[in-house]
Amino acid sequence: MGRCSICGRPAAFAAEDGPLCAKHFTEWFEKRVRETILKYRMAEPGMRLCVGFSGGKDSTVLLTVLAKLLPETELIAVTVDEGISGYRDDTIAEAKRTVQALGVEHRILSFPGFCGKTLDELLEKHPEGACSVCGTLRRRILNTAAREMDADRIATGHCLDDEAQSIVMNYLRGDITRVTGQFNSNSADFFIPRIKPLCRSTERSVVAYGLVNKLLRPLHECPYTKYALRRDVRTWLGEQEYEHPGTLLKIAEGQEELLSRIQEKKEPKMLLHPCEICGEPTGNRICAACEKLNKILNE
Numbered sequence: 001m002g003r004c005s006i007c008g009r010p011a012a013f014a015a016e017d018g019p020l021c022a023k024h025f026t027e028w029f030e031k032r033v034r035e036t037i038l039k040y041r042m043a044e045p046g047m048r049l050c051v052g053f054s055g056g057k058d059s060t061v062l063l064t065v066l067a068k069l070l071p072e073t074e075l076i077a078v079t080v081d082e083g084i085s086g087y088r089d090d091t092i093a094e095a096k097r098t099v100q101a102l103g104v105e106h107r108i109l110s111f112p113g114f115c116g117k118t119l120d121e122l123l124e125k126h127p128e129g130a131c132s133v134c135g136t137l138r139r140r141i142l143n144t145a146a147r148e149m150d151a152d153r154i155a156t157g158h159c160l161d162d163e164a165q166s167i168v169m170n171y172l173r174g175d176i177t178r179v180t181g182q183f184n185s186n187s188a189d190f191f192i193p194r195i196k197p198l199c200r201s202t203e204r205s206v207v208a209y210g211l212v213n214k215l216l217r218p219l220h221e222c223p224y225t226k227y228a229l230r231r232d233v234r235t236w237l238g239e240q241e242y243e244h245p246g247t248l249l250k251i252a253e254g255q256e257e258l259l260s261r262i263q264e265k266k267e268p269k270m271l272l273h274p275c276e277i278c279g280e281p282t283g284n285r286i287c288a289a290c291e292k293l294n295k296i297l298n299e
């Protein structure tokens, strides 16, 4: 990977604008999260944040960075134990270790406490629906917990990869409500607003931050992952990002622009007029065909 582009020490991470050593990568990562929090006005001093905290890599990095970046914000970590044998016990042990190190209040809630059954029991007949059942119940438990603790926001560890995957999955499922963000108009009365401070950080950088700062230990994958549509979308998008860097960000920013146009009912402002070269219609001074031909012929 070479040397850090800032100080010349051995590099630990290849950022878009050059390799970085552990120290400068940590600063770069935290700066990106801070900018995301500020840009989307996710938190203010004095707020109480309910942090969805599974003990996995994303939420461990999230809680650690929030504790560092938001010293004047009250953090309460909430772990939901779905009851997945051979998986969740290990992540809960990690979760306890992390909150102890950070000195953050920790609450553990469970599926049996909510509905009397573990996820394993609920899925006995139809394990293929695991993630849908799991996600729905987990969101419910987290929202109720956040309301009861009078939290201002629920913070989750979704990173840029998760965001892009969800957007693509909404299209694959034909879920127009989610694609257009047109939920019930009074949903804010019932749901605590969610924030995703890692939503502009790639999974690769989240994992690197966790490793460089010695926050992570190897954990098993959830046994139900094999049924998840997300797994296939993740593989495909990972290939696209590798071949065409920036794809994940374009998907996330494209969706953001779509939602803002829908919310503001923005009409496209672009008017067509004749291309200065060929006279065919274009929104720019020169049409795309002439621009491309010019570029190729003048190379």
Ligand code: SF4
Pocket (backbone or CB within 6 Å): 130, 131, 132, 134, 135, 222, 223, 224, 225, 228
């Ligand atoms: Fe739940 Fe699916 Fe994640 Fe497993 S992979 S924890 S079943 S959402």
